[in-house]
Structure formats: structure tokens, C-alpha cells
Amino acid sequence: MRLSLRRRAIYTGLVGHFSEEEVWPLLALWENKYAEQPPFALNEFLAEVVLRTERKLERARLYRELVGALTGPPSQLLPDPEEQLAAWRQGRNEAVRRVATPDAAAQATFLALGQALLEQLDAAQQAALRGFAAGNLAGMEVGPELTTQLRTWFEQGSADGIAALGLEQLRKLLNLLYIGLCEFLGPVRADRVLSQAVSRVEERGAAFSPRRLL
Numbered sequence: 001m002r003l004s005l006r007r008r009a010i011y012t013g014l015v016g017h018f019s020e021e022e023v024w025p026l027l028a029l030w031e032n033k034y035a036e037q038p039p040f041a042l043n044e045f046l047a048e049v050v051l052r053t054e055r056k057l058e059r060a061r062l063y064r065e066l067v068g069a070l071t072g073p074p075s076q077l078l079p080d081p082e083e084q085l086a087a088w089r090q091g092r093n094e095a096v097r098r099v100a101t102p103d104a105a106a107q108a109t110f111l112a113l114g115q116a117l118l119e120q121l122d123a124a125q126q127a128a129l130r131g132f133a134a135g136n137l138a139g140m141e142v143g144p145e146l147t148t149q150l151r152t153w154f155e156q157g158s159a160d161g162i163a164a165l166g167l168e169q170l171r172k173l174l175n176l177l178y179i180g181l182c183e184f185l186g187p188v189r190a191d192r193v194l195s196q197a198v199s200r201v202e203e204r205g206a207a208f209s210p211r212r213l214l
Contacts (some may be wrong), residue, residue, distance in 0.1 A: 003035060008077040009069035019064055022053065023089035042066060076209045102186045107162055109201060109208040110170045114199035117177060125184060130154045132180040140172055174213050
């Protein structure tokens with residue numbers, strides 16, 4: 001596998017667990033020390049990640065996601081962050097912000113998944129779910145401006161509302177929708193609706209797997 005593909009895979013695995021500020025030094029560590037190592041060195045990399053970040057991580061989950069990214073189809077990987085990483089190495093934080101782009105693939109899949117969920121509900125249920133989610137955004141832990149944008153997205157469906165969200169925030173937002181489904185449909189039907197939505201998005205060949213949002 002080419003370095004660019006391996007870098008995309010490691011980046012894809014890391015962004016679901018770390019902020020942008022945390023990702024770059026970890027990605028640089030991998031590229032400098034582990035990129036040319038055999039596959040079993042991935043455990044050594046994760047051990048060093050834990051030491052450096054001093055955070056409690058779901059290490060087993062992160063390991064599975066990294067292995068899945070390294071062995072899965074390239075279509076499910078985020079774009080190569082080579083330019084952002086180079087800017088970070090040079091200490092040009094403004095350049096990092098300029099070249100970094102929102103996770104458009106994850107956002108597109110989230111929108112498709114949300115639409116696939118709503119398609120299985122009648123008009124009254126859709127309105128109830130949107131209202132529930134719009135009124136329970138406190139757990140998203142975002143600022144007031146973004147909260148307003150998200151509320152507008154739930155009420156009007158504009159994609160601009162999620163334009164600033166990263167992978168972990170998209171996961172929280174999907175979980176909020178799932179809680180709403182359980183509230184109005186019960187957990188058994190909610191699980192069935194979510195499963196059906198995931199299958200529909202997968203059948204459309206989404207570049208970003210909807211299962212990575214669960």
C-alpha cells in the first residue's frame with residue numbers, strides 16, 4: 001500500500017477520536033516512526049499515542065478502526081491530509097486552518113442517512129423527531145451560533161447547518177436522532193428503522209461508510 005493510502009487510513013482512524021490540534025502531532029509521529037514498520041507495529045503506535053495524550057481511549061475500538069481503514073476499500077478513506085500535515089510541521093497554524101476542509105464525505109453520508117431515516121416516517125412523526133432533536137441540542141457541546149444553525153437544520157433541512165461538524169459531532173447528532181426514534185417508535189422499531197437506513201445508504205455506494213457514524 002502506498003504511503004499516501006496508509007496516511008489516509010491512519011488519519012481516517014484518528015479523526016474520530018482526536019481534535020484537529022491533537023491529530024497532527026500523532027499523524028506526524030506515525031509517519032516519522034511507524035509508516036515503514038510491519039503491521040504489528042500498530043500496537044506500538046497506539047501504546048505511544050496513549051502515553052503522549054494521557055487520555056483514556058477505547059484502544060481496542062481505535063485499533064479495529066485503524067485496521068479496518070488500512071485493509072478496507074480506499075473509497076471509505078478521508079482525503080490525503082499531506083498538505084495540512086506539511087503546514088503543521090512548518091508551524092504555520094494559519095496555513096493549517098486554510099487548507100483544512102470540513103469532512104465533506106462524512107457530512108454527505110450523514111445527510112443521506114438522515115434522509116433515509118425520515119423517509120420511513122410519516123409527516124407527523126418526521127415533525128415530532130425534528131422538534132425533539134432541535135430541543136435537545138445541549139449534549140452537542142457546541143457554541144450558541146452553531147446550536148442555532150443546527151436548530152435551523154432540523155427545522156428547515158438546510159445542509160449548511162452541519163457544515164462545521166466533525167466526525168464525533170456527527171455521531172452525537174445521529175445518536176440524538178436515534179434517541180428521538182426510540183422515544184416515538186420504541187427501541188425495537190427504532191433499531192429496525194436505523195438498520196434499514198444504513199442499508200439504503202450502503203446500497204447507494206456512499207464514499208464514507210454510514211456504519212462509521214454509529
